[in-house]
Amino acid sequence: MENNKVLFISQEITPYLPENPKSLLCRKLPQGIQEKGKQIRTFMPRFGNINERRNQLHEVIRLSGMNLIIDDTDHPLIIKVASIQAARMQVYFIDNEDYFSRKFTIADDNGKEFEDNDERIIFFARGVLETTKKLRWAPDVVHCLGWFTALAPLYIKKAMNDDPYFADSKVVYSVFDDEFTVDLNDGIRDKAKIEGINDDDLKVLNPANHINLTKLAIDNSDGIIQGSEKINSEIEKYIKESGKPFLEYQPEEKYIDAYNEFYDSL
Template sequence: MARKLKILFTSSEVYPYAKTGGLADISGALPKALQQLGHDVRVLMPKYKSVVEAPQGFEPLHREVDVPLAGRSLKGFLFQGRLDSEVPIYFMENDGYFYRDQLYGSASRDYPDNAERFIFFCRAILETCRTLGFRPDIIHCNDWQTGLVPVYLKTVYAGDPWFAGTRTI
């Protein structure tokens, strides 16, 4: 391997913590495969009610993340676990957005604030990098819930030296 990359893998669902479909399976397996290739991989997802109820362990990091959103600053709180005792996984807690019975809504309709929930998550992803002191070479985004991360890097965080070498997938 030419160079060990620092990769932040972001997803709205990761097996075995939260799953509605195939995204969770990939998000649970690919980070482990990348780590086995020698990369420094970390995962970040929302701390849903299903995470709290999952048998896998996690613990608070006692780290607060200030997340700017629509002219105000919201709080997120970080928790940490491990995927199969290998890959660090971080959980972004904001009970108002994520502590719900379902991930995205009921069987009949989506939560009406899904856009706001995942706008918060996208900003929280970037602010978490600073809070953890982690400068990723790559932020691997998955599906629409993390789709604003590349946009924020090119606009809100353009010229920010913390993310100068960061690329997205």
């Protein structure tokens, strides 16, 4: 049976952020899958260096207004949307003043990675899933692209395994060569817990480095895609030893067809 609804959770999408292989893939893939006849929804963080006026972002009041509690603190969830007219697709943005107002993505202008990146990825993953439920949209496939999305598979498989919107979703995780260099805050193992997730589910995040975060995503995914031509050798070995369906790197002219078939095979 074909999987007809695909939720894309992306770390970056051009034209909202600068062009690179990942942001281009995250721009072209949803359009290509939509043109194959599938329904899509696409999310990314509303990083502070996104030009809202030029890209015509606007808040979706009916979806905003929820608070997410992280480390005993309330953080308002703001949802914005913009349209890529040429692709006839909308992009939803997860926003919050505490996490996404600074004019950078994951590091400052000196290259120093933000100390709260752990909370930012928690907020982003939970925000996407809560907003998808508010849209009353049950995806057949959830495709997570980039390490900033790496907690979404855990939340879907452990916290939302009985939720009618996600109980039957297949999760695909794309691994890229986009490693962060400074370990995430150790507190992530407590902060990431919500109902349905316990210490055991997060024990791999010790330390909370890029390799272990990627392993956590692989453990909670139904299929893995190699998104970059070369990826970390330890991660590549871990994927192959997992025995999970694995799609190796696909060049630009082939990936839409290959990913589409991969979704259907799950």
